[in-house]
Amino acid sequence: MTDDTHGEIVLRVNDVTHRLLVDNRTTLLDALREGIGHTGSKKGCDRGQCGACTVLCDGRRVVSCLTLAVAAEGAEITTIEGLAGDGELRPIQREFVRLDGFQCGYCTSGQLCSAVGMLAEHAAGWPSAVTADVSPDAPAPELDAAEVRERMSGNLCRCGAYPSIVRAVLSAAREEVAG
Incomplete structure (x- = not known):
């Protein structure tokens, strides 16, 4: 189902590509938690003030509760689930x-x-x-x-x-x- 408010996006999260149908107002945090199932990023204040939802987009810090999922399309997103490499903690x-x-x-x-x-x-x-x-x-x-x-x-x-x-x-x- 696509209409003016919904569309498919492709997010690359922790080296895995995910196709999601989202409302264009969906935050990156909600797409990660509800669409992909990566619940490590937390919804603290939902206003960008606490940093509990911080993830990396192309290596840069972003508060995912204020970032629209559609704006993260094309970025390499790293969440807490993908921070360790090859089973080794950083x-x-x-x-x-x-x-x-x-x-x-x-x-x-x-x-x-x-x-x-x-x-x-x-x-x-x-x-x-x-x-x-x-x-x-x-x-x-x-x-x-x-x-x-x-x-x-x-x-x-x-x-x-x-x-x-x-x-x-x-x-x-x-x-x-x-x-």
């Missing part, structure tokens, strides 16, 4: 477990996807609001606790696991650099 996933970077776990999928995107942004030399020198010839900002807190500020944790989250991100970043 360093950020291992460090979240090792350093207790979660409590209830509701925000964890969004935190992890956001951390992966944030670490890539930092590695590319992108400054943040707390980066001291943002001039074009400035060296890449050092990744310290203040940088991590600022860069992850769009992901809320109602349990208050922030100190452990920051430690996990910093530890994973060191492991990725050393590895």
